[in-house]
Amino acid sequence: MPTISSKGFKMPQSPIRKLVPYAEEAHKQGKTVYYLNIGQPDIKTPAIALDAVKVHSLDILAYSRSEGSEEYRKKIAQYYDRNAISISYEDIIVTTGGSEALLFAFGSIMDEDDEIIIPEPFYANYNGFSTASGINVVPVISKIEDNFALPPIEEFEKLITPKTKAILICNPGNPTGYLYSKEEIKKLASIVKKHDLFLIADEVYREFVYDGVQHYSVLQEPGLEDHAIVVDSVSKRYSMCGARIGYLVSKNKEVIQTALKFAQARLSPPTLAQIASEAALDTPQSYFDDVIDEYVKRRDLLVSELEKIEGVKVARPNGAFYCIAELPIKNSDHFAQWLLESFDYDNNTVMVAPAAGFYSTPGVGQNQIRIAYVLNEDSLRTAVKVLSEALKIYKD
Structure with a gap:
């Protein structure tokens, strides 16, 4: 058998x-x-997103570009600019959900048996994505007694080996709801620059921060241009989980060029969902x-x-x-x-x-x-x- x-x-x-x-x-x-x-x-879901699909004028539901339509990516770049994050539309690859963005990131920067350090508890599918990619998760434990704050940076240092290629965080966190402070991001930035690693940040919950605090993106940190990779998604931001639209964002041109090859292999992200997601960007504050x-x-x-x-x-x-x-x-x-x-x-x-x-x-x-x-x-x-x-x- x-x-x-x-x-x-x-x-x-x-x-x-x-x-x-x-x-x-x-x-x-x-x-x-x-x-x-x-x-x-x-x-x-914002009505503006659903209405855009209802009134589309397409005669053929054709493939889009592998990296997502240029018009949509330009509007995504404008969204980031409104959030004090300066990027070009050429720094963006539209993906089939944030999940595919993460898989593209893993495939672009890691080989089989390489290691990625992740503060745990973490989004459960990171385990699945790592297994699918043939890479090894190296956990650093955060504790409920500390409200799941970033573990001491020395704990990360102890885990770095020649096989370590990246640190992955979710900010704000799933499953903890913890929001990393600007100071904590700067600590992570320091260690990835010191050891020449990538810092992958899953920022799909960026909008949902409370108590007057501000979200600080890894894309805002000076000097991280070659190190920072962001995974993003429309799923939770606009209550559009079924759209399956996300994106991979990085100012590292080699990362984007490599991820594009993975995007080409799966052809393109869904066309109608991009129409809805592009319209959703006009959702009022x-x-x-x-x-x-x-x-x-x-x-x-x-x-x-x-x-x-x-x-x-x-x-x-x-x-x-x-x-x-x-x-x-x-x-x-x-x-x-x-x-x-x-x-x-x-x-x-x-x-x-x-x-x-x-x-x-x-x-x-x-x-x-x-x-x-x-x-x-x-x-x-x-x-x-x-x-x-x-x-x-x-x-x-």
Whole structure:
């Protein structure tokens, strides 16, 4: 019998999506499932983006340029300029979601068995992308006690080897919601310049920062032109997850030229989605002001309610729309499945993402979950009540 690849065996399951069958079964049993597991915003997509697709005048749905249409890339460059980031449209490659941008970055700068250092917990698919690319994740652990701040730079230094090619951060962070400060970015800039590494920043949640703080992009840091690579996406910014449009951005011409070869191999990003995404760039600031106000209310409610539960520790996010909660349990994978299979409170249950899947260090995060606060306040309040009641009777 033919066998699948060793890479296929190593490819991790998504900690976010693997529990879907259990949630579907709970739904069939008549339970109301509150989905705290996935970052699918309930915020409406800007009408300007949807309308652009409805009224397009195309006669043929043809390939676009491999790097994305020039008109769209020029408008993306203008968007960055409005955010105090100076780049040219030639520094941009439009991709099929931020996921493809990350894969292009990995393929462009790393060979098989090379190493990338990532503060953990991190977006779970970084593990999958690394496996698919044949490279090795070297984790540096950030701690809930420190609100998942950047680990001491000395911890990064200890991990650098001749195989190290890059450091990857998510800013603001998924799954922690942590926002790296300008000072922390400067520390990372110093180390990548010292050791001649790349600094990849996943900045897809750039708009979602709270409490009066400012996002500082790696593209704003002087002297990083040859080192900085940004992964970006329209998915969360405009609540357009299904558009599957992202982009890779770098002032390093060799990186862009190399990534373009990967882009050519997959032909082009989707044409209609580019039309919607280009139109979305004209979304008024009032849209984001309202969205941010809503997320701040949800965050404050979620953190406040979680802190009332005995034995629960929660990190306070100041960006994105996720938080990590540490529970008085031993195994969050078992707990998450039990919630869907065996528990309900007034016929309600919740779906959470076990946090171990957001680490690459074995055994870490077993008592943690990631919560996405993408539900309205009433639903969040009910979901946390369900979680509280579940913890009262759950046995490891």
